[in-house]
Amino acid sequence: MITLEDREARFASLADACLEPVRRYLARRADAATAEDVLADVLLVCWRRLDEVPADAALPWAIGVARNQLRNAQRGVRRQERAAARLADEQRVAGGSPDVSALRDALGALRPADAELLRLWAWEGLQPADLAVALGISPNAAAIRLHRAKRRLADELGRTGP
Incomplete structure (x- = not known):
């Protein structure tokens, strides 16, 4: 059975290997605040799914997670923009702009x-x-x-x- 200490050590090793490359990957694709938020989400996914991280391909796996998390964040922004536009349309119909x-x-x-x-x-x-x-x-x-x-x-x- 894997102990909590072993799990924490494995996660620390994963984070040491992947944190900066994933941060750079995100920084090239998003603004600084979004990149940091997504990085936090990536680390959370890595912790939760630590047993699924391939030992010989941890960085590509983490970048794949980052890619998916970034797409989720971008979809959220698009939903917010559509919602704002829909509410703006509602106001235009009501006479405002x-x-x-x-x-x-x-x-x-x-x-x-x-x-x-x-x-x-x-x-x-x-x-x-x-x-x-x-x-x-x-x-x-x-x-x-x-x-x-x-x-x-x-x-x-x-x-x-x-």
Whole structure:
């Protein structure tokens, strides 16, 4: 049986061999903050899947993990941009015309529950019935909360933007 000390030693060896090459790989493909976030995710995957890391190909395996984690992070950014655009379209229909950064700021100023509700609606495309299931509330409550969250967002945009 492998002891915790043996596992920690193996992980330390893996990290020593792979940390800087993976950091350089990520730095060439993403901004510094994203690269560091993805690097942390890579180390977490390496720890969790330590038994799957091939002894003779640890670096290529870690770079493959980094590549996948970076794609996940980039998909997240694209989802955020689509959500912001969708919310901006909703505001244009309502008569406003906020820019995406104003929309992000306004979304960030909302209560976390409202922001999450709007993200579920905009990013994930959940309608009130689906929101009800995800949040464990009735469809009517979900529709009311979504309506109120949209109104709060519009109010916030009115305070901070054009």
